[in-house]
């Protein structure tokens with residue numbers, strides 16, 4: 001069986017940067033790596049990016065924003081295909097799967113949108129749990145600075161409020177899911193990478 005690792009965090013926390021470094025770290029040690037992300041690059045992920053991440057107005061009834069329930073269902077559908085067509089087959093082939101976002105993003109973000117946490121957990125019950133889910137924890141002020149939000153100034157405060165709720169939710173999830181660990185995302189890129197590698201060596205490689 002392979003190794004499944006997930007990187008989580010608010011927008012701009014450094015997930016993509018760390019995922020690429022971690023993939024190289026494993027490849028240098030002879031592992032075959034599948035580097036993936038959610039939303040995926042499949043038709044589901046493209047639909048989500050078109051309907052949800054562009055403000056959720058395109059193609060929706062009378063231009064209204066997509067409902068939070070529909071948003072959660074779309075992310076879950078994308079994840080169901082991701083698990084069935086890529087994650088499970090890759091693990092069965094003994095590969096290392098590193099995903100930039102997964103099930104925990106749905107809990108942190110859709111919960112922040114006011115949806116019921118138990119419903120979100122139940123909706124995603126098909127999602128196999130990773131060997132390790134690393135939360136890159138970053139203050140929202142630093143996140144917004146890093147991303148230098150391309151949104152309208154008027155949206156800036158709204159996004160910051162959501163990101164604060166999402167960060168709080170992530171910290172609550174760490175208490176709920178034993179596979180989650182926190183890494184301080186304010187450190188240097190190299191130090192964060194070393195922290196993540198340390199967790200992998202301690203929590204996974206020593207046990208295999």
Ligand SMILES: Nc1ncnc2c1ncn2[C@@H]1O[C@H](COP(=O)(O)OP(=O)(O)OP(=O)(O)O)[C@@H](O)[C@H]1O
Pocket residue numbers: 009010011012013014015016017018146147185186187188189192
């Ligand atoms: N430890 C760090 N210190 C300072 N800047 C960083 C650090 N890690 C990443 N960055 C920078 O922050 C920005 C966001 O990084 P990255 O795209 O990896 O984050 P992300 O979590 O994948 O973002 P998103 O969720 O919005 O896609 C990039 O410009 C990146 O170079």
Ligand SMILES: Cc1cn([C@H]2C[C@H](O)[C@@H](COP(=O)(O)O)O2)c(=O)[nH]c1=O
Pocket residue numbers: 011038039053075101102103105106107109110
């Ligand atoms: C998987 C997933 C993601 N989201 C949100 C989180 C981010 O704001 C975007 C994805 O942007 P990225 O720059 O590609 O990371 O989608 C979500 O709300 N729910 C989810 O399940």
